[in-house]
Amino acid sequence: MHTPESDSPSPRPLPEGFAPLEPADPAAIGPFALVGRVGAGGMGTVYGALDREGRHVALKVVHPRHAADPVFREQFVREAALLARVDAECAPAFLGADPHAEQPWMATEFVAGRTLSGHVRELGTLGGDRLLSFAAGTAEALSAVHATGIVHRDVKPANVILALAGPRLLDFGIARDTRDETAEAGVFGTPGWIAPERLEGVAADPRSDVFAWGGLVVYAATGHGPFGRGDTATLLARTREAEPDLDGVPEELRSLVARALERDPRGRPSAAEAFAEVLALAGAAAPGQEAARDRLRALLSSAWTGFEAVRGAGPWVAAAGSVALLSGSSAAVAGGGAFTGAASGAASGAASGAASGAASGAASGAASAVGAGTVAGMSKATAALVAVASVTAVASGGWTAGQLYNGEPVWPFGGQESVAERSVEPERIEYRGMSIALPEGWTAEFVEEEFGVFSDPGPYTTEEWLVLYPGGQEACEGVEWSYTEGATGCRHVKVLGPAGIDYGGEGYASMRESGVAGGQYSFNPSGDPRPCPEGVPVHPEDRARIGQWEREDRDAGGETAAYAEGRAVCVAPADAASSDLAYHDQRLWLLDDRETLVVDDYGIEEFDAVLADARWSEAEEEDTQTVEYRGMALELPAEWEVLREERTFFTNDGIELMDDEWIRVGTDPDSSCTFDDWLDCPYVEIAGPGAISADELTEDAPYYPAGGAVLCSPAMGATATPPREEQTLAPIGERMAYYRVWSMPCMTSIEPNTPLNYYEQRYWLLPESQILVVDDYRTEGLAEILADADLPE
Numbered sequence: 007m008h009t010p011e012s013d014s015p016s017p018r019p020l021p022e023g024f025a026p027l028e029p030a031d032p033a034a035i036g037p038f039a040l041v042g043r044v045g046a047g048g049m050g051t052v053y054g055a056l057d058r059e060g061r062h063v064a065l066k067v068v069h070p071r072h073a074a075d076p077v078f079r080e081q082f083v084r085e086a087a088l089l090a091r092v093d094a095e096c097a098p099a100f101l102g103a104d105p106h107a108e109q110p111w112m113a114t115e116f117v118a119g120r121t122l123s124g125h126v127r128e129l130g131t132l133g134g135d136r137l138l139s140f141a142a143g144t145a146e147a148l149s150a151v152h153a154t155g156i157v158h159r160d161v162k163p164a165n166v167i168l169a170l171a172g173p174r175l176l177d178f179g180i181a182r183d184t185r186d187e188t189a190e191a192g193v194f195g196t197p198g199w200i201a202p203e204r205l206e207g208v209a210a211d212p213r214s215d216v217f218a219w220g221g222l223v224v225y226a227a228t229g230h231g232p233f234g235r236g237d238t239a240t241l242l243a244r245t246r247e248a249e250p251d252l253d254g255v256p257e258e259l260r261s262l263v264a265r266a267l268e269r270d271p272r273g274r275p276s277a278a279e280a281f282a283e284v285l286a287l288a289g290a291a292a293p294g295q296e297a298a299r300d301r302l303r304a305l306l307s308s309a310w311t312g313f314e315a316v317r318g319a320g321p322w323v324a325a326a327g328s329v330a331l332l333s334g335s336s337a338a339v340a341g342g343g344a345f346t347g348a349a350s351g352a353a354s355g356a357a358s359g360a361a362s363g364a365a366s367g368a369a370s371g372a373a374s375a376v377g378a379g380t381v382a383g384m385s386k387a388t389a390a391l392v393a394v395a396s397v398t399a400v401a402s403g404g405w406t407a408g409q410l411y412n413g414e415p416v417w418p419f420g421g422q423e424s425v426a427e428r429s430v431e432p433e434r435i436e437y438r439g440m441s442i443a444l445p446e447g448w449t450a451e452f453v454e455e456e457f458g459v460f461s462d463p464g465p466y467t468t469e470e471w472l473v474l475y476p477g478g479q480e481a482c483e484g485v486e487w488s489y490t491e492g493a494t495g496c497r498h499v500k501v502l503g504p505a506g507i508d509y510g511g512e513g514y515a516s517m518r519e520s521g522v523a524g525g526q527y528s529f530n531p532s533g534d535p536r537p538c539p540e541g542v543p544v545h546p547e548d549r550a551r552i553g554q555w556e557r558e559d560r561d562a563g564g565e566t567a568a569y570a571e572g573r574a575v576c577v578a579p580a581d582a583a584s585s586d587l588a589y590h591d592q593r594l595w596l597l598d599d600r601e602t603l604v605v606d607d608y609g610i611e612e613f614d615a616v617l618a619d620a621r622w623s624e625a626e627e628e629d630t631q632t633v634e635y636r637g638m639a640l641e642l643p644a645e646w647e648v649l650r651e652e653r654t655f656f657t658n659d660g661i662e663l664m665d666d667e668w669i670r671v672g673t674d675p676d677s678s679c680t681f682d683d684w685l686d687c688p689y690v691e692i693a694g695p696g697a698i699s700a701d702e703l704t705e706d707a708p709y710y711p712a713g714g715a716v717l718c719s720p721a722m723g724a725t726a727t728p729p730r731e732e733q734t735l736a737p738i739g740e741r742m743a744y745y746r747v748w749s750m751p752c753m754t755s756i757e758p759n760t761p762l763n764y765y766e767q768r769y770w771l772l773p774e775s776q777i778l779v780v781d782d783y784r785t786e787g788l789a790e791i792l793a794d795a796d797l798p799e
Contacts, residue, residue, distance in 0.1 A: 143174075266280060
């Protein structure tokens with residue numbers, strides 16, 4: 007593995023999109039071990055965490071200043087009580103809450119994936135069966151929510167995650183109980199997604215959520231909302247008066263979506279009706295033949311493919327010390343003490359309180375069960391209420407377990423279903439358009455690292471790959487995975503992408519032509535033979551067998567894989583016979599069209615069936631636009647906004663240099679900002695000799711068009727900690743450009759003595775071609791776009 011030398015210990019790996027825990031963060035909260043920070047705001051912090059079973063949890067913790075506010079605590083209690091009632095296939099499971107802890111917390115299933123808005127922005131719209139699956143899943147979630155007497159009130163693309171197993175409706179922060187007769191404090195929601203009657207002061211009800219659901223389907227199908235884009239006043243005016251724009255919505259869905267977007271709520275279907283209608287459109291079994299939720303699962307299982315985990319992908323490793331906290335240590339835990347006893351009488355006490363409808367009954371049941379002790383790091387009433395999930399329990403001050411534990415879900419169609427009778431779908435892992443069902447007990451880890459010829463100075467390619475391994479192996483614990491290492495005693499399979507194919511052969515040779523298909527090279531990414539894998543047969547050198555690989559085509563879920571099986575050279579362990587060089591058996595699958603390579607050094611035959619049953623997403627053609635500048639041609643996403651301008655460039659001393667053309671490319675199609683207010687608009691700058699000369703730019707310095715620190719923009723993702731700087735080379739087409747990453751200061755406000763934050767600036771500079779590309783917003787996919795550019799000979 008190619009890593010710079012360092013005397014400091016390696017940082018704990020984090021899932022994609024997570025930030026490290028801060029020094030003031032505890033190692034555990036309630037019964038959960040913290041992994042990292044997912045996000046933070048004025049109301050509190052959301053952590054990624056693990057429960058005792060290793061399940062991934064999103065843990066919402068209230069900021070101390072709000073925890074001291076009785077009104078805010080009451081609101082938090084209501085939110086937990088509402089979430090505890092929801093059980094839906096396409097909403098995250100509620101796992102528990104302790105609204106009365108010193109720092110109130112609430113736990114839900116962690117949902118990994120892109121938001122709908124992020125997916126549309128980065129990968130395009132949904133169509134065909136994937137769109138029908140999306141419409142069905144989100145309608146099912148709303149029907150389940152409405153069946154429990156809840157109105158969501160904030161249905162929008164940013165609150166839907168396209169997870170590996172289906173869409174998930176999130177964020178019940180402003181949800182409301184339909185039985186709540188108190189006047190609403192105002193009109194809550196996001197302009198463009200608020201039903202028109204709400205703008206006239208009518209209280210939210212389930213039909214206002216259905217209106218927003220219709221908008222979701224329009225957005226998923228077309229990439230824009232039903233009333234387009236604009237500022238708040240424009241969107242509200244269109245919602246009141248304009249007809250929704252349904253161009254691009256498939257004909258089969260258009261009638262249903264049009265009814266959902268009726269201005270008169272009485273003309274809209276209920277969420278349950280919309281759900282049933284979409285299932286019928288998708289060709290699912292007719293009502294009565296099987297439960298609607300089973301039909302949805304079948305639809306998602308067959309049609310929901312091609313989605314990536316993204317946020318949350320990678321290893322989930324608990325913070326140091328949290329294991330002791332969760333296994334019974336007496337150390338203090340945020341949200342309560344350590345495990346001291348079991349709540350033997352909890353269920354009956356809390357249940358009787360709930361049955362009587364009195365909070366005091368539940369509270370007294372809790373008190374009698376727990377006594378003076380604390381359980382599993384929770385506050386005193388916590389363990390007493392684990393067996394019962396009820397609104398009464400939440401209101402009484404106890405920790406409440408959700409549907410994952412209580413076994414008493416509420417169904418939107420009136421039917422009851424035993425949790426034990428539910429068919430358990432295997433976990434599916436997505437990688438490069440391939441979806442595989444993970445065998446029971448197996449683990450998948452995503453690893454991101456550099457690929458290249460490490461004996462050369464670079465450049466190197468950073469890419470993600472996947473490691474899969476069966477459970478029950480102590481040798482798999484704590485492995486620092488690298489595609490160049492093969493000697494671990496953990497029996498595993500590697501799944502690699504283009505960089506693994508390009509640099510996976512002996513001496514970092516390509517596996518494309520001389521590798522699997524040609525049978526000349528084993529997978530051995532190293533300048534020298536690697537140590538032999540542990541626990542597998544090792545063969546002495548046999549020149550008659552060298553290079554004799556058996557090759558054949560094999561089916562991999564409908565795709566043809568070039569399969570090769572033979573012996574790979576390795577360095578024998580100390581007790582091997584005579585020669586230091588030896589050979590071990592290796593199996594390879596190369597899916598050239600899919601840019602995927604699978605390596606098995608351990609003969610794990612169970613994986614053959616897994617790969618044979620793989621599913622593959624259809625390769626979708628992304629709409630693009632060609633932008634030319636100084637002979638360079640770029641294929642940019644069609645939804646990016648291109649502004650080409652001629653301007654006069656001056657030196658820092660005010661001396662006029664030249665008139666020159668430059669381009670700004672707005673990269674956020676969801677943004678309602680304009681280039682007149684460019685600070686809040688994520689964009690990429692493409693410039694030429696004018697900008698390069700005016701800034702006196704060389705490859706050894708950042709690009710300072712403003713001459714100093716600018717005002718921080720939320721889109722920059724600025725932080726108090728300077729980002730890592732980098733100086734290397736990266737491709738623009740067939741040429742290598744100077745690639746630089748700089749830590750740039752920005753002001754958090756215009757007040758005197760304001761503290762500075764820092765954002766990441768990266769640029770690509772071709773001095774001879776006089777082309778400069780600058781990105782201050784960490785634009786996804788930009789490096790790949792530039793690498794595919796066309797440049798003149």
